[in-house]
Amino acid sequence: MTLKGQESNTINISAGGLLCSSDSSVPFKHREVVSGTIFVPNTTDEEINIIPFLCEIIRVDLVKELERNQVALTFIKIHQQDQQKILQYCFEKQRQMRLKERKIKSLRR
Numbered sequence: 001m002t003l004k005g006q007e008s009n010t011i012n013i014s015a016g017g018l019l020c021s022s023d024s025s026v027p028f029k030h031r032e033v034v035s036g037t038i039f040v041p042n043t044t045d046e047e048i049n050i051i052p053f054l055c056e057i058i059r060v061d062l063v064k065e066l067e068r069n070q071v072a073l074t075f076i077k078i079h080q081q082d083q084q085k086i087l088q089y090c091f092e093k094q095r096q097m098r099l100k101e102r103k104i105k106s107l108r109r
Contacts, residue, residue: 003036003071004028010038015087017055017074024067028060033076040085043092049085053078 001010001020008022018038022028033056040049054077061070075083 001036001038003073004034008036008071011070013038013040013086014090015083017058017072019070019072021063021066021068021070024062024069026069028057028069028071030057030060032057034073036073038086040089042085043088049082051078051082051085053082 001008001018003020003022004026006022006026008020010018010020012019028034033054035052035054038051038053040051041047042049053075055073056076057071057073059070059072062068063070
């Protein structure tokens with residue numbers, strides 16, 4: 001993903017926002033409005049959805065030992081279709097985790 005034109009790593013994502021990790025040299029401020037792009041795998045094929053957004057930064061935490069900022073943000077402008085793609089991706093990941101848990105439980109028996 002990119003945020004303020006800089007590459008960042010997505011830690012957690014939902015239809016309402018996301019948490020990312022960014023180089024600590026990139027300044028972020030609480031309540032700052034910034035643009036970004038996230039790359040979300042399509043749930044039906046191997047395509048990648050490129051989703052632009054506008055967001056508000058709601059928290060910035062410095063992780064000193066990694067020299068990285070953890071930046072929490074909420075979407076304030078994102079196309080509804082793109083938000084649906086994020087939601088579908090999240091549901092698919094949850095489904096995969098449940099199937100994996102069931103498989104592990106059945107192997108333990």
